[in-house]
Amino acid sequence: MLTRIAVGEPGAGPYAVAVDAAGVAWITLVHSGQVARLPPAGPPELHDLGNPDSRPSLLALGPDGAAWVTRGGDDRIDRIDGTHRSFPVGGGPYGIALGPDGGVWFTAIGADAVGRLSPDGEVALMPVPGDSGMPAMITAGPDxxxxxxxxRGAALGRVDTAxxxxxxxxxxxxxxxxxIAADNDALWFAEIGAGRVGRLVPGEAPREFDLPDRAARPHAVAPDGAGGCWVTLWAASALAHLDERGTVTALHDLGEGEEPHGLAVAPDGAVLVALESGHLVTLR
Structure with missing residues (x-):
């Protein structure tokens, strides 16, 4: 069953979503400079980031319940947990993930770099080898x-804690x-330019799976907790599920022009999808 709820004012642009252990969803509103917090019961709570042009993009949730958000419009990363702190990091931050070393790792599209924000606010940018690779999303791997x-570099990058x-x-x-996202064994990734989803076990060659609609433009992936993954299909306005073998086992039409981007799997197995058209969809 699909349910949907409007998030933010019309045009706010829900973009990424993450869910904590208590089932609280956080959603970035890329066009309004806000982040929404949606408890399991009750209306969304809006957190204004202080700059409508900040373009909050991706987010990650820490073990303490804090939400970390990249702001590509003004080169900052924010931490929200009842209080609100903002850190200048430079480089056009986009992807973000919590690392096993306690740092906040992010991609810096404008600097062609990967960055690390330490718990005390120190920022380090590490240039990616090569030219104009355009680092996008980032995740903590199983290794x-x-x-x-x-x-743009048609590659996956690995950065160790050093x-x-x-x-x-x-x-x-x-x-x-x-x-890109990881489960306990492997990394799943979406090839938006080729209409494929890939799976990589560190140390092995990647496996790539063609989607039925090669023009669907897969955008974000989320492991399902059972060896497979979910993927948003931006151009097809749909949500698909693949099993561990790469077989598409479900395809859900989200409605014409909905622009699905980020997604997350909640602790109870529900799948949440952020639609840039203005809604958060939940599949149960």
């Missing part, structure tokens, strides 16, 4: 390192990887 996608970066090129130079 204790951070992994990120290089959209800051050493290794690139893993993908076979198709036009595949354009964007979304």
């Amino acid at each position: 204790g390192a951070m992994w990120f996608t290089l959209n 800051g050493e970066i290794t690139l893993h090129p993908l076979p198709d130079p036009g595949c354009g990887p964007v979304g």
